[in-house]
Amino acid sequence: MGQVVEAERLAGEVLKANxxxxxxxxxxxxxxxxxxxxxxxxxxxxRxxxxxxxxxxxTLLGAALGAAGRRNEAIDVLRRTTARRPPFLPAFQELAGQLAAAGRIDQAVAVIESAIALAPGTLELQILLAQLLPDCNQRNRAREILEKLRIVAPGHPAILPALARVLLLDGDYAAAAELYRQVLAQRPDDPLTRLSYSACLLEMGDRAGGExxxxxxxxxxxxxxxxxTAALTMSSHGRFFFRPSGFAKFLGEPR
Incomplete structure (x- = not known):
């Protein structure tokens, strides 16, 4: 219910007793x-x-260590956990996330591949693998996985954004824009999806729509x-301002 302060208090009382x-x-x-x-x-x-x-x-300890900036310790804890059998799949996901955050994408991919070998039918692992692959220049493989998953689980909320990202990176802006448009129809207040959609529109030359x-x-x-501002300046049809205040004013006020 989001009452985290009360949850903290109650859990603390329980731990005092046990x-x-x-x-x-x-x-x-x-x-x-x-x-x-x-x-x-x-x-x-x-404790x-x-x-x-x-x-x-x-696994939660690994997540807390990573969030506190102690990523190497987090990775050590999670590697020990992923070595346990039977496998605890969330530990593999958390370890892959920590490795990816440390820029060790190839290792993150290897972790998820090992988890898939242990539990080949797990949809979430397949999606996570496809999300990681573009960052190690394996976009074709990511696209192949996501196209299959789109058929197997068409309503999954993570598949279309992941596939759209691959298409965007491949320069297939029209196809990516169509997928982002579908996602926004379901989640109109998602700023990151709208940002990616804007990037597609700008690259397609639709400056008014992108902006x-x-x-x-x-x-x-x-x-x-x-x-x-990065999306606006990096596009081949974007704009450039000399001062950050110029960006803020341009994007914050309608023309």
């Missing part, structure tokens, strides 16, 4: 992480991990200024 309660340690850590208090979440998870062998706790969608992506989201 320090071995794995469920309470997990809830406490999740509540702290939801408040961006990642460093505080580590201690209760470490729980020392008392019991629980792949879920170890209009950039404004929609930025509206009420000052944290998006960097992404929107």
């Amino acid at each position: 320090r071995t309660d794995v469920g309470a340690a997990s809830i406490l850590a999740r509540a702290l992480m939801a408040q961006n208090r990642n460093e505080e979440a580590i201690a209760p998870l470490e 729980a991990a020392r008392r019991v062998e629980d792949a879920g706790i170890e 209009a969608n950039l404004r929609l992506a930025l509206r009420g989201r000052p944290q998006m200024i960097g992404r929107t």
Whole structure:
């Protein structure tokens, strides 16, 4: 229900009464992480991990360590967890995410491929693999996977955006724009999808449409200024301003 402060309080009370309660340690850590208090979440998870062998706790510990900037420690914890059998698939996903965040894309791909070998029918692993492959210049393979998944699971919310990204990277702007348009029909307030849609329109020479969608992506989201200005300047049909204030004024005000 989003009441993370109350969840933190209740989980803390449970742990005072029973320090071995794995469920309470997990809830406490999740509540702290939801408040961006990642460093505080580590201690209760470490205590729980020392008392019991629980792949879920170890995976959450890896996530907390990574979020706190201790990525090498996170990777070490998660590698040990992924070595356990039976496999705990969320640990593979978290490890791949940590490796990708560290720029070790080839290793992230290898981790997901090993997970798929253990659980070949897992849709989420296939999608994650396809999302990683373009970053190591394997766009054709990613596209092949996503085209198959589009048939197998046509309603999955992650497939069309991932396929559209591959098409965008391949320069197939019209096809990518059509997919992004379909995604926006379902999620009109998704700023990152609208940003990518804008990039397609700009590359297709539709400057008015591209800029209009950039404004929609930025509206009420000052944290998006960097992404929107990058999209505007990097396009072959974009614009350039000498001052950041020029970008903000241009994108923040209708012409």
